[in-house]
Amino acid sequence: MKTLNRRDFLRTSGAAAVFAATPGLAYSQVIGSGGAFDDYRALVCVFLFGGNDSFNMLVPNSNAEYGLYAASRQNLAIAQGDLLPITPPGQGSVTYGVHPSMSGFQNLFETGSAAIVTNVGPLIEPTTKDSFFNGTATLPPQLFSHNDQQDQWASLRGNVPSNTGWAGRMADLIRSGVTEQQMATNASLFGANLMQSADETVAYVMGPGGPLQFEGFSLDPDSILFQQREAFRRIVDAQYASVYERGFADVQRRAIDAADTVTAAIDSAPIINATFPQSQLGTQLSSIARLIAVRDQLEMKRQIFFVAAGGFDSHDDQNDNQPGLLADISDAIAAFHAATVELGIDDSVTTFTQSDFGRTLTSNGDGTDHAWGGNQLVIGGAVAGRQLYGNYPLLDIGGAEDVGGGRMIPSTSADQYAATLAKWFGIPDLDLDIVAPNLSNFAQRDLGFMIS
Numbered sequence: 001m002k003t004l005n006r007r008d009f010l011r012t013s014g015a016a017a018v019f020a021a022t023p024g025l026a027y028s029q030v031i032g033s034g035g036a037f038d039d040y041r042a043l044v045c046v047f048l049f050g051g052n053d054s055f056n057m058l059v060p061n062s063n064a065e066y067g068l069y070a071a072s073r074q075n076l077a078i079a080q081g082d083l084l085p086i087t088p089p090g091q092g093s094v095t096y097g098v099h100p101s102m103s104g105f106q107n108l109f110e111t112g113s114a115a116i117v118t119n120v121g122p123l124i125e126p127t128t129k130d131s132f133f134n135g136t137a138t139l140p141p142q143l144f145s146h147n148d149q150q151d152q153w154a155s156l157r158g159n160v161p162s163n164t165g166w167a168g169r170m171a172d173l174i175r176s177g178v179t180e181q182q183m184a185t186n187a188s189l190f191g192a193n194l195m196q197s198a199d200e201t202v203a204y205v206m207g208p209g210g211p212l213q214f215e216g217f218s219l220d221p222d223s224i225l226f227q228q229r230e231a232f233r234r235i236v237d238a239q240y241a242s243v244y245e246r247g248f249a250d251v252q253r254r255a256i257d258a259a260d261t262v263t264a265a266i267d268s269a270p271i272i273n274a275t276f277p278q279s280q281l282g283t284q285l286s287s288i289a290r291l292i293a294v295r296d297q298l299e300m301k302r303q304i305f306f307v308a309a310g311g312f313d314s315h316d317d318q319n320d321n322q323p324g325l326l327a328d329i330s331d332a333i334a335a336f337h338a339a340t341v342e343l344g345i346d347d348s349v350t351t352f353t354q355s356d357f358g359r360t361l362t363s364n365g366d367g368t369d370h371a372w373g374g375n376q377l378v379i380g381g382a383v384a385g386r387q388l389y390g391n392y393p394l395l396d397i398g399g400a401e402d403v404g405g406g407r408m409i410p411s412t413s414a415d416q417y418a419a420t421l422a423k424w425f426g427i428p429d430l431d432l433d434i435v436a437p438n439l440s441n442f443a444q445r446d447l448g449f450m451i452s
Helices: 006-020 063-076 103-110 129-133 146-155 166-173 224-237 243-267 280-293 318-342 414-425 429-435
Strands: 041-048 058-060 084-086 096-098 114-121 186-188 302-309 349-355 374-379
Touching: 041 280, 041 318, 041 414, 058 063, 063 318, 084 103, 096 103, 103 114, 103 318, 103 374, 114 414, 166 186, 166 302, 166 414, 166 429, 243 280, 280 302, 280 318, 302 318, 318 349, 318 374, 349 414, 414 429
Parallel strands: 041 302, 041 349, 186 302
Antiparallel strands: 058 096, 084 096, 114 374, 349 374
């Protein structure tokens, strides 16, 4: 057996933990404004990678509006009789339905636990078709590009480069109110992401099923791997002259402590009876439910979770693939909401979707291409539900919101969407412009879909 020296052991045993488990367990410096929170609130972002075709997720089913939809969508149109009806008030003669695969979401909507924000997307300022084409509108860079528009949703940066995301900036702002938390405010079950990146705080990244443990270690005292773990602990607890060695050792130490603390808490969580789909998204949301169940044990007051699902870049085979994708979203979100009701915490947990962009109304023959505005779902006991928020456009090729091929200009900005969630989370109005830097360009700072 090869003998490892201290430096080799640090390198081979701990390097992965820098990326896999970097917690914010203890804060030695208090920044931000506001005092300690006396309640619990959590936001859960469900990101749909690839660009969800959300104008097939929410469809007008009144005859005139459906006729425009069917003419625009061609072979991708959902049959009018198959749509699951929803009954938002205040829509005049226009009625709506959701995709036939989304019965779980339909039930949440109709019982008042969900809302839909319509035609929302990254904007720097209000934009019209005229201002788009005559060049007077300031536009987000690289429209219709996956990476760029994912970054726009995550950072709300507009044309200004940013290494932080809006959830990361929220965590920095509330840092003085969560000093007792044993887990970072931001936690991701889908890898490191820009939305949770911050200047001062660090997101805790775990696997879909919970904290990632160091490979080659064991908590069983009778195992040789436990002795290896203890040896590693002695190494990271040693004194080092170099600031880089001390910093690296500190990351490893905090990674071990975080995994131990959070794993022990989850292991003591009560059984949750809600049935989650056996999918990547279902697994992630099930893990979050267990983490929320032990919020008191971890002394948590504010949490922002990031989960995701892929497969929404539907250039091909959309009619075959979209039903399963939307069913997974609907079933997983419905199960998660049921779990929060079971835990008696549904008024304090809000789930919301984001996606790269909407998709073209026109068909490319087998699917759709990259577009702009789309519809997003918001679910929870604090949601002012059974409502559509924003302005749902006429789905008319060449219409007032179409900048080509059925690419709809958003009528509501991602900044307004994020700011509404941030305000409910506890960010003062004065600080919302830090969270959403372009918010001041829009007249409505709060879209109204959250109950204070």
